Amino acid sequence: MQQVLGAGPTASVIRPPRLPGRRTLRGSDFRWAIAFVLPYAAVFFVFVVYPFGYALWMAHKPSLYAELIADRSYLPTVVNTLLFAGFGVNVKMFLALLLSGFFMRRRWWIRASLAVFVLPWVIAAAQACVSFHWMLQEQGLVDGLLSALFGIDGPIWFNQRWLALGSDIIVYIWKWMPFWTVIFLAARMRITGDIYDAAEVDGATGTRRFVYVTFPLLANLYLLCTLLSTLWIVGDFTTIYLVSGGGPAGTTDVLATLGFHYAFDSARPALGVAAVLSALPVLIPIVILLMRRPQTSEVEL
């Protein structure tokens, strides 16, 4: 992840200028370039194209989708997926953007707290999710503290759909916010001081500085990260599976866990693949947006 820190933010501000005429590679250079690309091409065909084709083939029968729609648990699952992705990504990204500003402050204790703050990112997702599951259980840490400190009987978190889904979203934000905060922090560090000095002369300080200077400079990176994060959260299986376990009674399942249940619990692999592939109409436009990567150099103030 070191590269992320080093290279990510470069994009937000400067990009090495492209030479006007594209050089074409000749002779041995060309052969080397092909040789360098070959390992990834092999991985791509063997582990992406073939499995994906296989998945499409497994789920090509229209009757599977009719069966999905007819399944009463499918529509709530789609709603859950949308809510989980919508809140999970946007709340996380916005908080990460704000927090990156906080960590820019030059105080030794703020820098020190950053080291603790990135801890969730370092801890493996599965372990963290299990710990949250225990914390939120009946008589777990959260309810225990609520009754010890305020004398409130905490709710049974996994006994109600919205509480359980909310817990999933919070855990997801806990796990992934530090990563994006670090990305934004690195991007903010690349913004040179003279831009801020000039803005200050023009009277942009405080909130106005953020709205008119910092945010426009980070906007493209923000968009890029949001898109990428959306793709990842739709495929996020660990959080839901380990925190709420899809409970109560499967009402917090998302597409990824529903597909898993169909495939391995109900022994209907084709239906499971169809369930997860039904998210493609949403995912493919996002990928196309990502491919036409916002030109990060064309930032205008």
Place this chain on the structure above:
Amino acid sequence: MSVALTLPLSARRRYRLRRGLTEAGSAILAIVLLIWSLAPVYNMFLIALDPEEGEIEFDGNLWPPEPSLEGFRAVVTQEARYLEDFWHQFGNSLFIGVLSMFLTVAIGSLASFAVSRMRLSKGSLLTNAALLTYAIPASFLIVPYFRIMHSYGLSNNLWSVIAAQVTFATPFAILILQL
């Protein structure tokens, strides 16, 4: 005269007050963030140090009254249930982690070097194809992978896990290295 003297004084006081408030706000935010980040870790320690097996309830003690490292000892000496092969499993994790990291960096940096520094024509095609991998998030391919690894003869093999890890980490590496 007195007005001229008091104005800067009150302005200075206001400035100092605002600075103090900012500092206090930062300190509160930092403490909230620390609690937020450490709560699950703290919970894990609480459970791990509790001598009673199977105890995950919070019993009002912020620290176990009789913390014991018995749990850790049982794991390390492989006495715990389900952990008879702890060191073997630990080695597996290490093996998967190190090899995935090495292969991802190697494959990703070679490909992005060829595309962005050597300016391979149609190189952007490769980057875009790599991004296409994320149209199908990893968990969506659990079932196809399960079958395909079998047909590759990689089922019950650590290499299948490494292959899956590398497949989904490399596109991000290529994207980031090209920025």
